Amino acid sequence: MGVLIGVEGITVVDARKQIHSGPKGNDPRSLANCACASAPGGRKAVGVDPELKDANQKRLRRIEGQIRGLQKMVEQDRYCADIITQVASVQEALRGVARNLMKNHLHHCAAKALESGKKEETEAMYNELLELIYAHLR
8 A cells, every 4th residue: 555645635545556547547647747848759858967967877887887797797607696696786776877867857847847836737746756656766
């Protein structure tokens, strides 16, 4: 069980269910009016903290190197426990990137939607944030 905090109050929800249905069955993410602009090829973040972007790019390059190292370990039939340890390290590094992205999303995209004062936008952003937390940031 989980808690859905919205403009209408607090509701207990089953955390195993994905939070997709907004008003009239629409996907709430399409209602969220955030700082992200629609562009060819998908939504683009308009408000990106340059320091977070730089940190994420550096982390991803390091992770890329770790993945190449993992490939070599598997290729060389290295000890399974050592490989598993390195996999866990990569997963934690990816979680760090996700945390930085969530921080940026909260500071820019979510803040704009939550401060809009529009009930649909606010509810859609709450739903999007909860879905991100339940699905990706465990």
